[in-house]
Amino acid sequence: xxxxxxxxxxxxxxxxxxxxxxxxxxxxxxxxxxxxxxxxxxxxxxxxxxxxxxxxxxxxxxxxxxxxxxxxxxxxxxxxxxxxxxxxxxxxxxxxxxxxxxxxxxxxxxxxxxxxxxxxxxxxxxxxxxxxxxxxxxxxxxxxxxxxxxxxxxxxxxxxxxxxxxxxxxxxxxxxxxxxxxxxxxxxxxxxxxxxxxxxxxxxxxxxxxxxxxxxxxxxxxxxxxxxxxxxxxxxxxxxxxxxxxxxxxxxxxxxxxxxxxxxxxxxxxxxxxxxxxxxxxxxxxxxxxxxxxxxxxxxxxxxxxxxxxxxxxxxxxxxxxxxxxxxxxxxxxxxxxxxxxxxxxxxxxxxxxxxxxxxxxxxxxxxxxxxxxxxxxxxxxxxxxxxxxxxxxxxxxxxxxxxxxxxxxxxxxxxxxxxxxxxxxxxxxxxxxxxxxxxxxxxxxxxxxxxxxxxxxxxxxxxxxxxxxxxx
Numbered sequence: 022x023x024x025x026x027x028x029x030x031x032x033x034x035x036x037x038x039x040x041x042x043x044x045x046x047x048x049x050x051x052x053x054x055x056x057x058x059x060x061x062x063x064x065x066x067x068x069x070x071x072x073x074x075x076x077x078x079x080x081x082x083x084x085x086x087x088x089x090x091x092x093x094x095x096x097x098x099x100x101x102x103x104x105x106x107x108x109x110x111x112x113x114x115x116x117x118x119x120x121x122x123x124x125x126x127x128x129x130x131x132x133x134x135x136x137x138x139x140x141x142x143x144x145x146x147x148x149x150x151x152x153x154x155x156x157x158x159x160x161x162x163x164x165x166x167x168x169x170x171x172x173x174x175x176x177x178x179x180x181x182x183x184x185x186x187x188x189x190x191x192x193x194x195x196x197x198x199x200x201x202x203x204x205x206x207x208x209x210x211x212x213x214x215x216x217x218x219x220x221x222x223x224x225x226x227x228x229x230x231x232x233x234x235x236x237x238x239x240x241x242x243x244x245x246x247x248x249x250x251x252x253x254x255x256x257x258x259x260x261x262x263x264x265x266x267x268x269x270x271x272x273x274x275x276x277x278x279x280x281x282x283x284x285x286x287x288x289x290x291x292x293x294x295x296x297x298x299x300x301x302x303x304x305x306x307x308x309x310x311x312x313x314x315x316x317x318x319x320x321x322x323x324x325x326x327x328x329x330x331x332x333x334x335x336x337x338x339x340x341x342x343x344x345x346x347x348x349x350x351x352x353x354x355x356x357x358x359x360x361x362x363x364x365x366x367x368x369x370x371x372x373x374x375x376x377x378x379x380x381x382x383x384x385x386x387x388x389x390x391x392x393x394x395x396x397x398x399x400x401x402x403x404x405x406x407x408x409x410x411x412x413x414x415x416x417x418x419x420x421x422x423x424x425x426x427x428x429x430x431x432x433x434x435x436x437x438x439x440x441x442x443x444x445x446x447x448x449x450x451x452x453x454x455x456x457x458x459x460x461x462x463x464x465x466x467x468x469x470x471x472x473x474x475x476x477x478x479x480x481x482x483x484x485x486x487x488x489x490x491x492x493x494x
Contacts, residue, residue: 041150043110045069045103046177048381049352050077050093051143051372057356058349060177061089063110069103070115071141072096095119096142103133110148112139125378138381145377147349151179171218173211175357177349181342191337192218197289199274199334200312202341204470205390208312209272211341216268221308223267228260231276232466238281240297243288249298261294261305268308274334275315275326282327289333309334344385344392351380354389355396363393365400371407379410390471398452451486454479458488 047059056077063069067085074090081087097117104111110133114121122140123131131137139146174185191198192215200208209227216225233241240250244259261269271277277285288294289309293302311334320326347354358364372380385391399412454468461467465483469476482488 040153042153042179044149044151044179044349046147046149046349047089047091047144047352048147048349049145049355049372049377050091051145051374051377052093054352054370054372055356055359055368056352058177058352059089060179060349061087063103066103067105070099071102072098072100073142074098091142091144093142093144096144100141106132109133112137117141138378140374140378143374145352145374145381147381149349171214173207173214174218175350175353176347177353178342178347181347181350184339188215188337188339189218191215193220195308197308197334197336198310199317199336199338200310200341201317201338202312202314203343203388204314205388206341206343207389208341209270211339212268212270212310212312215310216308219268219308221267223265223306224263225268225270226260226264227270227272229272229470231273231470235278235281238278239284242281243284243294244296246296246298249296253298256296259294259296261288261307262303264307265305266307268310271309271311271334273313273315274311275313275317275320279325279327282330286327286330286333289330344388348381351392354392358393358396364396367400367406369406370396370400370403373407373409376408376410376412387472394453394456394471398456401456402452450482451488454482454486455488458483 043063045061045063047061049058050056059077059079061069061079061081065085066081066087069081069087069089071089071091073093073096076090076092078088078090097115097119099115100117101112101114101121104113112121112123112128112131112133114129119142120127122128123137125138125140133148135148135150137148139148171189174189176182176185188198188211198212198215200211202208212227213225228242230238240253240257240259242260244257244262245253246256247253271285284295288305288307291302292306293304295302317326317331317335321328321331344351344354355364359368359370364370380392396408399408402412403409453472457468457471461471465476465479469479472479
């Protein structure tokens with residue numbers, strides 16, 4: 022996918038910059054969405070020339086002279102350069118045909134500031150200054166190529182790469198892991214990556230604790246014997262035994278009924294499972310990963326979650342970053358979704374540069390899941406493979422409930438009665454709902470989880486847009 026990085030000697034002393042490291046991220050090539058992203062450490066680069074080449078190439082000589090070439094037909098061969106000016110880094114256009122812009126404004130010379138977004142031809146770049154103590158060490162960079170091959174572990178963000186390096190070192194152990202993050206941040210994908218790195222010979226089994234009726238949780242997890250309850254027509258091993266010698270992901274662990282938590286605790290403590298209706302126990306060798314978007318510590322204090330189970334599950338807690346904090350990874354994530362076929366059957370998709378800017382500016386309240394659905398819908402709407410602004414308006418934009426979701430509590434202002442929702446946003450939310458209903462075969466609970474909302478709200482949307490729950494109905 023073209024993911025590359027260049028790291029050089031430790032940061033030199035500069036007044037006012039002792040605690041930061043400076044990076045240039047090639048976020049997106051709008052005409053090559055499968056190319057992924059690129060990270061360049063700038064602190065030891067004296068000059069970086071940017072221009073068009075036959076293939077993507079990055080070279081940095083020992084004297085600090087660097088060249089980045091991108092196969093972008095709208096970029097000039099000598100398009101721009103980044104040079105030092107005292108303690109600053111300056112972007113200069115070097116007579117390009119189509120010009121250089123920063124944050125949407127054409128420039129000839131610009132002192133780079135944190136979070137500046139640059140557009141050269143159809144290539145989008147991002148400048149970041151990152152706290153040196155949170156960035157990845159040289160050792161973690163050495164293993165980055167290995168762990169990036171595991172699902173969910175690829176990143177260009179140095180701070181996130183450092184934390185993922187720690188998680189990779191935990192993966193081969195038997196220590197239980199708790200993944201915490203907002204809905205749609207990719208907890209199951211990361212859990213699969215941990216399983217890959219664990220080298221455990223058994224299968225990876227994922228179960229959504231919130232999707233199982235409370236009365237059937239223990240039978241599903243621990244199995245049952247024939248006749249244990251009405252409908253138990255044969256012995257079933259259960260999901261815990263199905264993951265023997267492998268990894269069991271307990272997603273939405275906060276929804277596990279308090280009565281079933283004691284039985285799960287026994288599995289973790291004793292390494293054995295007792296099927297419903299049986300007097301016998303069976304030994305199991307299972308690595309457990311739990312995941313939740315809920316504050317488990319608060320549930321413990323309220324008595325809604327067992328303290329001893331929480332202590333067992335939280336052997337190592339990893340907080341997943343929301344997409345709004347991973348904009349440097351946007352191209353990498355889009356490439357992964359495209360290659361995996363999650364953006365539809367087309368492989369010739371391209372973005373207009375104004376669409377790329379919109380994706381970078383959006384807050385992504387439903388995270389990677391929203392990015393996937395947004396671009397999947399756009400791929401179905403485009404006729405020539407070029408995604409236009411009219412094709413890709415993320416559905417939650419300008420809707421009152423998600424404006425509330427993004428705003429801090431003290432800044433939430435109820436919408437005035439006369440306010441109206443952007444009709445384009447409503448149309449795109451309708452399109453997203455249609456896509457999700459088709460994908461989940463009308464299962465409202467699954468659609469609600471995908472949208473990060475409640476079943477009641479989904480039912481209201483279905484009624485509002487006069488939709489059938491299942492295609493053809």
